[in-house]
Amino acid sequence: MPSAKALLFGVLVAIGVAFIAIWARQPRAPGGRARPTPKDVAIGFVTNFFDTLGIGSFATTTSLYKLGHAVADENIPGTLNVGHMIPTFAEAFIFIAIVEVDMTTLVLMVVAATVGAWLGAGVVSRWPRARIQRGMGVLLIVAAGIMAARAGGLWPGYGEALGLSGVRLLVAVAVNAVLGALMTLGIGLFAPCMILVALLGMNETAAFPIMMGSCAFLMPAASVRFVRSGRYDLPAALGLTAGGTPAVIIAAYWIKSLPLAAVKWLVVAVVVYTALAMLRSARREGKPRGTPAHA
Numbered sequence: 001m002p003s004a005k006a007l008l009f010g011v012l013v014a015i016g017v018a019f020i021a022i023w024a025r026q027p028r029a030p031g032g033r034a035r036p037t038p039k040d041v042a043i044g045f046v047t048n049f050f051d052t053l054g055i056g057s058f059a060t061t062t063s064l065y066k067l068g069h070a071v072a073d074e075n076i077p078g079t080l081n082v083g084h085m086i087p088t089f090a091e092a093f094i095f096i097a098i099v100e101v102d103m104t105t106l107v108l109m110v111v112a113a114t115v116g117a118w119l120g121a122g123v124v125s126r127w128p129r130a131r132i133q134r135g136m137g138v139l140l141i142v143a144a145g146i147m148a149a150r151a152g153g154l155w156p157g158y159g160e161a162l163g164l165s166g167v168r169l170l171v172a173v174a175v176n177a178v179l180g181a182l183m184t185l186g187i188g189l190f191a192p193c194m195i196l197v198a199l200l201g202m203n204e205t206a207a208f209p210i211m212m213g214s215c216a217f218l219m220p221a222a223s224v225r226f227v228r229s230g231r232y233d234l235p236a237a238l239g240l241t242a243g244g245t246p247a248v249i250i251a252a253y254w255i256k257s258l259p260l261a262a263v264k265w266l267v268v269a270v271v272v273y274t275a276l277a278m279l280r281s282a283r284r285e286g287k288p289r290g291t292p293a294h295a
Contacts, residue, residue, distance in 0.1 A: 004103040005096060012216060016089050019220040023082070026227050039070070040239020048087040048244030050267075051190070052251035054208075057084050058188035059143045060267055061240065062136065063274040071233045073133050073281060077184055078223070078232030081117075083240025085219040090248040092216035095208040102163020102206075105172070110213045112173040113189065116180030117218035122225055123184075132185070133282035139187040140275035146191040147268045159201030168200045176210075180218045189215055 036044075043064050051057035058080050065071040071079050096106070127135070148154075164172050175196050179189045193211035198204075226232045 004107070008096065008103075008107065008213070009093065012089065012092060015217065015220050016086070019085065019223060022224055023227055026230075034234060036235045036239030036242060039068070040236050041243035042239075043070075043236075044083065044087070044240035044243025045247040046243075047240070048084065049247040049251045051084075051087070051244075052091055052248045054190060054194070055267060056143075056147075056188035056190040057087075057244075058183070059140055059147070059271045059274075062140065063267075063270040065236070066274045066277055067270070071236050073136070073278065074128075075231055075233045076136065077132065078226030078229075079237050079240070081184065081219050081226055082223040082232050083237035084244060085216075085223055086241045087244030087248045088212065088215045088219055090245055091212040091252070092209070094248070094252045095212050099205050099209045100162055101209045105163040105169060106210055106213060108169065108173050109176045109210050110217045112177040113180030113183075113214035114218040114221050116177035116182075117184055117222040118225075120181030120184035120222065126229070130282045133278045135185045136187075137275045137278035137282060139182060139185050140271055140278065143187050143191065144268050144271040144275060146195065147271065148265075150191060150194070151265055151268060159198075159203065161200075161202045162206050164200055164202065172196060172200055176214060180214065183215070183218060184222045189218075 043061060047057040047061045047064070050060065061080055061084070062076055065076055065079075066073075176189075176193065179192050179196075182192075183189050190211050193214065194204075194207045197207040197210065
């Protein structure tokens, strides 16, 4: 009889194949650019490389898009979910295979995040531009705070448990559902999930299959809605996929250690700048036409 882990892998493969089939059938915008540029691929490589090392990819990708004016603000959430999906599949396969974790805890937290993302994407995909900018601005500030706490060694210590039960399991499931919904606004699940696992007394390494498995399952659920609504940038998403997939493999199997303290603080600074830029853009979007820009 197949193990729970083997069944999980089988479901993950089936979901991935189904999503790729749906994505391939969606019509492209007439005359629109369909191929990613080298810049799109480079962004995918860099962000997913550091994602595999635990930094996260959503906030960093958003920062690069915002700084380079590469993707329209209202299309960023969909682009993040669609483009990072396949690299996240690779992460999930690798870390679920090599890291020991209680399968009941893993499966329940994955399901919760997926349901949260499905419900969240149904709302976010219909939001107007200014609302998305405000939401992403606020959540990026939250993400920067979490990153700063981690970089400064201020997050709570980890325990030794490989699984949860009782009230702690219920809390983990409820919070992971919320994190799944927030991911559709462009805030990554990795850092909040690591802090959640720490607060609940689990072992540090157990966070990796949980957070990567959660993302691997929730991103197709969210991405289907973004793809069908057209609220994403196709070339940029393809660039994230093309550059990100080999980056995950390299980071997981080749890079064993890397001094990331300076990189983490740099990411915090860039994310704060991006959050403020998003909020400023939302303020301009919300003004009536003809209002002076400096008002």
